[in-house]
Each structure stands twice: as structure tokens, then as C-alpha cells.
Amino acid sequence: AQKVTQAQTEISVVEKEDVTLDCVYETRDTTYYLFWYKQPPSGELVFLIRRNSFDEQNEISGRYSWNFQKSTSSFNFTITASQVVDSAVYFCALSSGNTGKLIFGQGTTLQVKP
Amino acid sequence: GAVVSQHPSRVICKSGTSVKIECRSLDFQATTMFWYRQFPKKSLMLMATSNEGSKATYEQGVEKDKFLINHASLTLSTLTVTSAHPEDSSFYICSASSRTTYEQYFGPGTRLTVT
Numbered sequence: 001a002q003k004v005t006q007a008q009t010e011i012s013v014v015e016k017e018d019v020t021l022d023c024v025y026e027t028r029d030t031t032y033y034l035f036w037y038k039q040p041p042s043g044e045l046v047f048l049i050r051r052n053s054f055d056e057q058n059e060i061s062g063r064y065s066w067n068f069q070k071s072t073s074s075f076n077f078t079i080t081a082s083q084v085v086d087s088a089v090y091f092c093a094l095s096s097g098n099t100g101k102l103i104f105g106q107g108t109t110l111q112v113k114p
Numbered sequence: 115g116a117v118v119s120q121h122p123s124r125v126i127c128k129s130g131t132s133v134k135i136e137c138r139s140l141d142f143q144a145t146t147m148f149w150y151r152q153f154p155k156k157s158l159m160l161m162a163t164s165n166e167g168s169k170a171t172y173e174q175g176v177e178k179d180k181f182l183i184n185h186a187s188l189t190l191s192t193l194t195v196t197s198a199h200p201e202d203s204s205f206y207i208c209s210a211s212s213r214t215t216y217e218q219y220f221g222p223g224t225r226l227t228v229t
């Protein structure tokens with residue numbers, strides 16, 4: 001069975017704090033893809049990153065960084081020096097097999113206060 | 115990145131009527147399109163997968179006769195909510211992908227309110 005768990009329902013931080021959003025996944029497939037999406041209040045999903053199962057290198061993009069660890073089936077997302085504009089719901093998702101279907105986690109609502 | 119549009123962005127309809135939502139890939143050929151439903155403060159739940167020219171594959175628990183999906187061309191898929199009821203009110207999001215990439219490009223979503 002495939003499953004994505006985002007245990008943090010809501011996180012509230014003050015601007016400039018660092019924040020890490022957790023994501024744990026389950027799959028029996030050896031080839032799979034992991035994603036992070038941002039959903040601002042407007043509702044439109046914004047793609048942040050895709051990582052395939054064979055690439056465990058961590059990635060940094062500006063204030064965003066991702067830590068992929070197959071040993072713990074985790075794909076955590078860190079925002080450094082958070083800003084109010086980072087306030088949104090963040091979804092972690094998994095795709096495996098050849099259907100391309102995405103399995104989404106429950107989402108984490110991040111509120112960054114000024 | 116590739117662009118996917120949805121129309122309409124918002125729709126209000128009366129109970130018992132049918133509503134059609136369009137999903138278009140504007141600058142690439144979408145061999146596969148996905149339809150998701152999202153309740154307030156909830157995650158996205160996959161409703162169905164449609165491949166161009168063939169019948170859609172529905173997820174368990176999704177009524178095929180209520181949510182009609184058509185993927186007649188490589189750039190257009192439609193979702194028709196038939197005989198809508200207030201409990202069908204939701205945010206519907208489509209996504210599209212091509213054979214060349216595992217990437218799914220999401221549309222902006224359609225907010226359906228059934229009164």
C-alpha cells in the first residue's frame with residue numbers, strides 16, 4: 001500500500017524563524033517519486049520539487065531545502081528565515097508504478113506571523 | 115513549466131442540475147489527465163485517471179455515473195457532475211501529464227457550490 005503521512009497539521013512560527021515540515025511515506029516500489037507542493041489561499045497548487053527514489057542528494061533552492069532519507073522513508077522540507085508569504089498549506093506527495101497517480105499527504109498548514 | 119487551465123473557476127448551481135468543468139493543457143499534449151477533489155481544510159483525493167481516447171479509471175468509492183469524465187483529445191478533459199447535490203460542493207482540481215515526463219501540471223481548480 002502507498003501512503004504519505006504529514007503528522008503536523010498546523011505550524012505557527014514568527015517571521016525569520018526556520019521551520020521544518022515532516023513527510024513520511026510508504027511504498028513497496030523501488031522506483032518512485034516524491035513531491036512537495038504549496039497551496040496558497042487562492043487554491044492553486046504550486047510545484048516546489050520532485051525527487052526520484054534513486055537520488056538521495058539533499059537539495060537547496062534559495063530559502064528552501066529538502067532532506068530525503070530512504071532509511072527512514074522521509075522527505076522533509078525546511079524553510080529558512082520564514083516570511084509571511086510562506087503562509088500556505090504544504091502537501092507532500094508520492095507517485096510510484098506506471099500510472100503516474102499522486103498520493104497526497106494530509107497537508108501541513110503553515111502560518112508565519114509578522 | 116507547462117500550463118493547464120480550468121473553466122470555470124467558480125460555479126454555483128442548483129441542486130439537481132448538471133455542471134461541466136473543463137481542463138485544458140495549453141502548451142503540451144496531455145496523454146493522461148487526473149481529477150482530484152478537495153474538501154475544505156482537507157487533502158486532495160484522486161477521483162479518476164483518464165487517458166486520451168479511452169475510458170477513465172475511477173478510484174474506489176467514486177461513482178462513475180455521477181462524475182462523468184471524458185478525455186476526447188490530447189488537450190481537453192471534462193468532468194461533468196450530474197444531478198448535483200449540496201454534498202458535491204467542493205474544490206475540483208485537474209492535472210495533466212505527458213508520456214515524456216512524470217511531472218503533473220495542475221490546473222487552478224474549480225470551486226463548485228451546489229445550492
